[in-house]
Amino acid sequence: MYPECLKKVIECLKDLPGIGDKTAERLAFSLINFNKEKLTLFSDAISDLRDKITNCSICGNITDSEVCPICQDLNRNDKVLFVVEKPKDILLFEKLNIYDGKYHVLGNLISPLEGIGPEDINLDSLISRIKNFHVEEVILALKPSIEGETTMQYIKKILESVDVKITKIATGIPVGTDMEYIDAMTLEFALEGRKDI
Amino acid sequence: MYPECLKKVIECLKDLPGIGDKTAERLAFSLINFNKEKLTLFSDAISDLRDKITNCSICGNITDSEVCPICQDLNRNDKVLFVVEKPKDILLFEKLNIYDGKYHVLGNLISPLEGIGPEDINLDSLISRIKNFHVEEVILALKPSIEGETTMQYIKKILESVDVKITKIATGIPVGTDMEYIDAMTLEFALEGRKDI
Structure with missing residues (x-):
């Protein structure tokens, strides 16, 4: 029913986390309305991701160079x-x-x-x-x-x-969260990690 | 902070409807974990979308041929x-x-x-x-x-x-929807379009 390349784009989008059938279709159809320059940019960015992204040989962070900018920063x-x-x-x-x-x-x-x-x-x-x-x-x-x-x-x-x-780093109640939604273990950690005020 | 190509992928994803900063980052990071074959497939599918998708010369549907399969179907x-x-x-x-x-x-x-x-x-x-x-x-x-x-x-x-x-096609109350959530104009159309049962 779909043209072959549209079908492929939908399949690829569905591999992304949190993207189901309907969302993948909606996104693919919106891609059709992108202009040619934008589609080129998108396609190239993904193939660059494939070719250039590697892990920093020191810390393991993702980087497009041998050593990531953070490790390089003196x-x-x-x-x-x-x-x-x-x-x-x-x-x-x-x-x-x-x-x-x-x-x-x-x-x-x-x-x-x-x-x-x-x-x-x-x-x-x-x-x-x-x-x-x-x-x-x-x-x-x-x-x-x-x-x-x-x-x-x-x-x-x-x-x-x-x-x-x-x-x-501390385990505890996140800011702005109602206590009643917090699990027992977090409450225990929060109590254990209490501080003088 | 991000490698250049990752930044570009995030920018492209943000152009899609309903995808904000956080989701674009999450999706881009999950793309990094795709294997090289999948990334090639994705990149190629998008460039095919750019090169092959056109509108059917008869009905205007999207298609990768001169006339779409529906118009071709005798x-x-x-x-x-x-x-x-x-x-x-x-x-x-x-x-x-x-x-x-x-x-x-x-x-x-x-x-x-x-x-x-x-x-x-x-x-x-x-x-x-x-x-x-x-x-x-x-x-x-x-x-x-x-x-x-x-x-x-x-x-x-x-x-x-x-x-x-x-x-x-009929305007009316969608199946499974509570009447109270329906706007006045739809209710009016639904009444106007009533049928004998």
Whole structure:
């Protein structure tokens, strides 16, 4: 019923997260109304994504060069390492403009259930960075979940013999959220992490 | 902060309807995780869309050939013409599998406010199709709005002298909708269009 190339665009759009049949159709039809220059730009941008995006050889962040701009930046403090699961997490924190240290991307979290062990995540390079650059603080910013906690405990254990401060970002009630919608475990963490005011 | 090509993909995605900053970022990051074959497919599909999609020279439907498959289909009844605003409307009705006549796409609706007059919509070819193929019924399936009604009245008027039945699809309460959410004009149309049971 659809022309072949439209069908293909719809199929590709449906592979994106949160895009179902109807949305994919709607988006594909709106693409038809894009002018030729815009479609060229879009098509080229996707093939550039395929050809140019790689992972930073130091921290694992996505980049189009050998080393990402953050690792290249000599003005950033390399005595602090901020450990995240995914490259996107870096961008979330970078947007806040409150952190000027370096990052490290694990790429995954330890999950025995899914068969992801410590050897499957970017740990060796984390340890050698900590040792080689005499890092003073490692901030763990992994999501509060079984996998996140397991990974944090594992990192704490392998760094036992290394002289480095290890912290993790706070688990608690998000700003603006009604208490009644918060799960029991978060409430427990929030209570445990209470502070003097 | 982002690699250049990722930035471009995000910009392109943001041009799509209903896709804001956050969604565009989320989709772009998920594209990074696509394998190279899938990204090639996606990029090629978009450039094919640019190069191959055109409008059927008979009905105005989108197609990748000179004449669309519906117009080419000799098994379809060409004594009935189903008039729609956009190519996508054809697909909505085709999916129902209840209509076996031909279609005609106006491309737009008459809208004096937006400066769209009768000469800006695909009317001349509609009239010549009706005359040349001795069409017996024209079904108007335009959205119930000022523009839709104006266009329908205009079509009725210019076809006055032609021996053809003109109908329009019913305006009324959609199935499964609570009456209280329906606007006054729809209720009025629904009452006016009441049927014996």
